[in-house]
Amino acid sequence: MGLRAKSRSFKRCGDIYRRVHWNNRGYKSIVWRCVSRLEEKGSECTAPTINEETLQTAVVRAINELLANKEPFLSTLQKNIDTIFNEESDNDTDELDSKLEELQIELLKQAKSKNDYDNVADEIYRLREMKQNSLVENAEREGKRQRIAEMTAFLNEQSHELEEYDEQLVRRLIEKVTIRDDRIEVEFKSGVKIEEMI
Incomplete structure (x- = not known):
């Protein structure tokens, strides 16, 4: 879970926060503070x-708000899944593999006959890059599917609100938390964002 500070009215660098053991005039606590500070x-x-208890309370409230209104969120998640499956079907690399194999054979022929093979080599590099990009896009889509499936399973399984902060659950569900002037924005890994007042 990432934590950042953003604001329009104060000079905020937008850097990440770090957990710090704080001793302020003899009062010990755990706080989160901007790394640049x-x-x-x-x-x-x-x-x-920001005091850790305040942060944890806001995160629990955001999760509970999601649970209290889970039907609209489940509907949104299903639409996201449909979009990912329909519009962004995984790229098949079999055709690229066949073309690369053909070009490898052509490259060997050109090299053996001592002909210029720069064009063939350039095409091989271009196709390899296309294949790599396709594999990365496929992995990113699969990651989105998994995050949405995890959130859907959590919403379907959870029958009651959280009573206390659960670090493992937060790491599973929350992508990042952004500190704003008077509120905290909690972004779930599924893409859903909820704002809580501080």
């Missing part, structure tokens, strides 16, 4: 330090 002397960032 921790590491850079004289940083002009004014991102607020």
